[in-house]
Amino acid sequence: MILPIVAYGDPVLKKEAEEIPEDFPKLKELIDNMFDTMYAAHGVGLAAPQIGKSIRLFIVDASPFADDEEGEEPDPKAEGLENFKKVFINPIIEEETGEEWSFQEGCLSIPTIREDVFRKEKIVVTYYDENFDFQEETFEGYAARVIQHEYDHIEGVLFTDHLSPLKKKLLTKKLTKISKGEVSVDYRMSFPAIKAGKRR
Numbered sequence: 001m002i003l004p005i006v007a008y009g010d011p012v013l014k015k016e017a018e019e020i021p022e023d024f025p026k027l028k029e030l031i032d033n034m035f036d037t038m039y040a041a042h043g044v045g046l047a048a049p050q051i052g053k054s055i056r057l058f059i060v061d062a063s064p065f066a067d068d069e070e071g072e073e074p075d076p077k078a079e080g081l082e083n084f085k086k087v088f089i090n091p092i093i094e095e096e097t098g099e100e101w102s103f104q105e106g107c108l109s110i111p112t113i114r115e116d117v118f119r120k121e122k123i124v125v126t127y128y129d130e131n132f133d134f135q136e137e138t139f140e141g142y143a144a145r146v147i148q149h150e151y152d153h154i155e156g157v158l159f160t161d162h163l164s165p166l167k168k169k170l171l172t173k174k175l176t177k178i179s180k181g182e183v184s185v186d187y188r189m190s191f192p193a194i195k196a197g198k199r200r
């Protein structure tokens, strides 16, 4: 089932999310719905707060970033993305190392805005997978980038929070419009300013 994605301005996106127990009700159904929702919106990652649930759970499928074009120069940052479909439950980024590199990020909760964000290139993350098996893994490049972005969501941080104060100021009008639903988007969303009963 495709769920509406919460737009910028909703307080749930600014909240630090809670860990969940193994017997969390209807966890499998929730994860399936999150994948349906992410694919319908053509995203490569989706965190539970983005569907209005303040829990420490996110999913990724960055296989669209994989180098599948024949004859193209391989991009070292795209290594290992062919099957990069994962569920992260109660994750902890244990370590972030390497050079900071910039990449133009976007977010399903902040449609139409894309900005360069600097993040470190390598992470070590511990988490529980969809079967609640404990995992410890190292990720680099785009894989690390997607996890860092989604991890921010469960900490109540958005990519726009990483921008310079000036850059953020320049985006204020656009962000306000997004929160009011004054944005063209081809997937289901829920807009905080409309939900609160304020009309345009």
Ligand code: NI
Residues within 6 Å of the ligand: 106, 107, 108, 109, 149, 153
């Ligand atoms: Ni996002």
